[in-house]
Amino acid sequence: MVEFRNVSKVYPDGTTAVNDLNLEIGRGEFVVFIGPSGCGKTTSLKMINHLEPATSGSVVVNGQRVDQVDPVQLRRNIGYVIQEIGLMPHLTVGENIATVPHLLGWPRRKTRARTMELLELAGLDPAVYRHRLPSQLSGGQQQRIGVLRALAADPDVVLMDEPFGALDPITKGKLQSELLDLQRTVKKTIVFVTHDIDEALKLADRVVLMRRGRIEQMGTPDELQNAPVNEFVRTFIGEDRLSQISPEGPVDTLVEDAPLVVRPTESPTEVLEKLEELSRETAQIVDARGRWRGMVYLADLLGAERARRETIDGLGRSDRKLYASEATVRDAAELLVDLDSPVPVLDDRGALAGVITNGGIARLTVSRLTRGGATA
Ligand SMILES: Nc1ncnc2c1ncn2[C@@H]1O[C@H](COP(=O)(O)OP(=O)(O)O)[C@@H](O)[C@H]1O
Ligand SMILES: [Mg+2]
Numbered sequence: 001m002v003e004f005r006n007v008s009k010v011y012p013d014g015t016t017a018v019n020d021l022n023l024e025i026g027r028g029e030f031v032v033f034i035g036p037s038g039c040g041k042t043t044s045l046k047m048i049n050h051l052e053p054a055t056s057g058s059v060v061v062n063g064q065r066v067d068q069v070d071p072v073q074l075r076r077n078i079g080y081v082i083q084e085i086g087l088m089p090h091l092t093v094g095e096n097i098a099t100v101p102h103l104l105g106w107p108r109r110k111t112r113a114r115t116m117e118l119l120e121l122a123g124l125d126p127a128v129y130r131h132r133l134p135s136q137l138s139g140g141q142q143q144r145i146g147v148l149r150a151l152a153a154d155p156d157v158v159l160m161d162e163p164f165g166a167l168d169p170i171t172k173g174k175l176q177s178e179l180l181d182l183q184r185t186v187k188k189t190i191v192f193v194t195h196d197i198d199e200a201l202k203l204a205d206r207v208v209l210m211r212r213g214r215i216e217q218m219g220t221p222d223e224l225q226n227a228p229v230n231e232f233v234r235t236f237i238g239e240d241r242l243s244q245i246s247p248e249g250p251v252d253t254l255v256e257d258a259p260l261v262v263r264p265t266e267s268p269t270e271v272l273e274k275l276e277e278l279s280r281e282t283a284q285i286v287d288a289r290g291r292w293r294g295m296v297y298l299a300d301l302l303g304a305e306r307a308r309r310e311t312i313d314g315l316g317r318s319d320r321k322l323y324a325s326e327a328t329v330r331d332a333a334e335l336l337v338d339l340d341s342p343v344p345v346l347d348d349r350g351a352l353a354g355v356i357t358n359g360g361i362a363r364l365t366v367s368r369l370t371r372g373g374a375t376a
């Protein structure tokens with residue numbers, strides 16, 4: 001159904017995001033891409049619906065190379081769900097779900113019936129929810145609608161990029177279970193991206209574990225857990241992930257996506273508002289060319305706001321950082337013990353790979369302690 005044949009992706013700035021990927025995904029299969037931040041998951045997904053063209057090799061969907069079909073036609077047959085949901089705020093739930101059927105010119109009656117059917121499948125009473133606006137729904141409900149919208153025109157393939165990444169753990173667990181139930185009915189070919197190993201093991205027929213643009217191992221959740229091919233997989237997947245992380249091991253497994261990335265051209269006030277919304281005290285500054293320009297602290301932003309600085313350019317502190325290619329877990333631990341704020345991790349080109357936080361390490365511990373327990 002979806003096939004990668006020797007697919008590589010090099011971005012214009014020279015970053016190799018995906019390196020000679022070979023993978024065949026069968027009809028009705030639920031495949032989960034997982035791996036550390038920056039390993040090429042999103043890029044791989046976007047090459048399926050040709051949002052990002054491959055630099056070499058070919059991506060084939062339903063027997064056709066994606067660079068040889070009309071992209072509009074292609075995308076109508078491929079549902080897409082992202083973390084940011086992307087519902088149209090001025091359209092009702094019903095209208096949002098009907099987006100693609102509408103574009104396809106379905107008769108009103110057929111569209112309405114399909115909308116009702118999907119809402120019912122997701123356990124949302126159509127009479128109650130169809131006419132609501134997205135702003136009248138909780139985050140979890142909005143993300144359910146995002147999933148239904150992707151399914152509306154009955155696409156062959158559904159792509160999901162960390163769709164539940166922004167939800168609290170309980171809502172997340174519920175939506176995961178619902179998605180599995182839904183999949184039993186609709187039997188789509190699903191390609192799902194996450195960096196949450198518990199999510200991957202719960203959802204996947206097959207897990208594709210990537211690192212630095214390549215597949216490190218793929219197989220069923222059992223295969224990866226029972227027969228990891230190397231130390232990296234063992235650490236990433238292993239039941240005892242945390243206890244097996246060696247102090248001299250690479251920091252990869254600890255790196256998470258930075259919660260807030262801002263541009264040097266933003267004003268102190270804008271950044272302060274974003275920090276407040278996320279209840280954070282630091283943001284990572286990345287310029288238009290993708291280079292990391294330091295980490296900015298709440299206190300410095302408040303000072304800059306009082307001094308009426310127009311932008312945060314130059315406010316980033318860049319002395320405290322690690323390079324993914326050489327840093328060890330011990331290096332990260334030493335920095336975190338000194339100061340309880342995120343440690344930025346850079347790749348060799350100076351781009352931000354992500355951050356390491358005390359919170360992230362605590363979550364690893366908790367998920368290890370609770371694994372096998374209730375999953376909502
Ligand atoms: N538009 C872009 N231009 C340049 N580099 C990019 C672009 N998008 C992603 N990258 C880089 O490609 C690599 C893979 O990114 P991505 O596919 O987003 O990873 P993931 O989804 O696994 O976190 C990273 O090094 C990232 O910085
Ligand atoms: Mg991504």
